[in-house]
Amino acid sequence: GAVVSQHPSWVICKSGTSVKIECRSLDFQATTMFWYRQFPKQSLMLMATSNEGSKATYEQGVEKDKFLINHASLTLSTLTVTSAHPEDSSFYICSARDMLAGNRNEQFFGPGTRLTVL
Amino acid sequence: GESVGLHLPTLSVQEGDNSIINCAYSNSASDYFIWYKQESGKGPQFIIDIRSNMDKRQGQRVTVLLNKTVKHLSLQIAATQPGDSAVYFCAENIPRGYNKLIFGAGTRLAVHP
Numbered sequence: 001g002a003v004v005s006q007h008p009s010w011v012i013c014k015s016g017t018s019v020k021i022e023c024r025s026l027d028f029q030a031t032t033m034f035w036y037r038q039f040p041k042q043s044l045m046l047m048a049t050s051n052e053g054s055k056a057t058y059e060q061g062v063e064k065d066k067f068l069i070n071h072a073s074l075t076l077s078t079l080t081v082t083s084a085h086p087e088d089s090s091f092y093i094c095s096a097r098d099m100l101a102g103n104r105n106e107q108f109f110g111p112g113t114r115l116t117v118l
Numbered sequence: 119g120e121s122v123g124l125h126l127p128t129l130s131v132q133e134g135d136n137s138i139i140n141c142a143y144s145n146s147a148s149d150y151f152i153w154y155k156q157e158s159g160k161g162p163q164f165i166i167d168i169r170s171n172m173d174k175r176q177g178q179r180v181t182v183l184l185n186k187t188v189k190h191l192s193l194q195i196a197a198t199q200p201g202d203s204a205v206y207f208c209a210e211n212i213p214r215g216y217n218k219l220i221f222g223a224g225t226r227l228a229v230h231p
Contacts, residue, residue, distance in 0.1 A: 006161075032216055041126050043207060044162065044221045057216065093161050095219075105150045105211045107219060109161040 003027055004096050006110035013084055014118055020080045021113045023094030029074035030096035034107060035067075038091040050077040074099070084117045091115075126205060128226040137195040137229075141208035141222045146189065150211035152219070153182060153193045155204045162207060165193070195227075203229045 003026040013019050023033055031052045036044040048069055049057040056069035068080040077096075081088055091114055095107040131137050143151065149170045154162035168175045168182045168191075175182050181194040191208050208222040 004161075034218065036221075043224050046218055046220070049216045049218060051216070091159075097217075105217050106152075106164075106167070109154075109163075111161045112159070114159070 002098060002108045004094065004108045004110040006092075006094055006113050008113060009111065010114040010116075012116045012118065015085050016083055018080055018082045019084055019115060020078055021092055021094075021115070023077045023079070023096065023110055025075045025096040025098075025108070028096075028098040028100065028108075030077075031074060031099045033071060033077040033094055033096045035069065035077070035079050036093045036095070038093060038112075040091075044093060047079075081115065084115070086117045089115055089117045126224050126226045128228055130228045130230060131198050133198060133200060133229055133231050135198055137193075137198045137202070137227060139193045139195075139206050139225045139227065141191040141193075141225075143189050143191060143208065143210040143222065144220065145210060145212055146186075147213060148210035148220075149213045151182070151184060151191050152209045152211075153180075153191075154207045154209060154221075155202075156207060156224075157204045165206075198227075198229050200229050200231060203227055 005024045007022045033050040035047045038044045047062045050069045050071040052071045058064045071077040091112050093112040095109045152167040153165040156162045166177045166180050166182050173184050179196045183192045205224045205226050207224045209219040
């Protein structure tokens, strides 16, 4: 149980295009999902908290107009990197919190999406 | 240890030895701590967690110790195996708003046969 998937697992795009990454909770419902970015040999940095039915909460320094987040249902959140540039190349990881779990703090992580912008 | 630039600190151990990975966390209000294992190109994998009202918790081959006085967390792996080679991150839960996790810098564990 508690499986989170991401699609695609990797994507290569040209500079200036937009890329959408999906995060799904497969066997539980999640009112809250999180998006992280990880550069090579570095830690995970929280980008934003995605809330079903409301606007995402972005961390300081993360441009909300560049990283569009939509939490359309209790099992799906999407991250769209708009007008991607090479510096956006990174490993993007989502996590989800089971809304019915007794431990309300536990997050389940997806396998990540490798974005390469040429 | 702390990450310096782009270089993760590395802990090298012999197969069968015990490993101790350390982490300093930042927020004295953090109420929950987790250790994750991350293999190359994959998402973090949960190892063990501990609440702030505890100072020790044991799992299978792993033990987490929490010292709130000095804001220090450690992960002990008994009888380390080659499959334990990975990057290990500690994370602290900030109990504000949506309860977000803040990750530590990470330590690479290299297990040699």
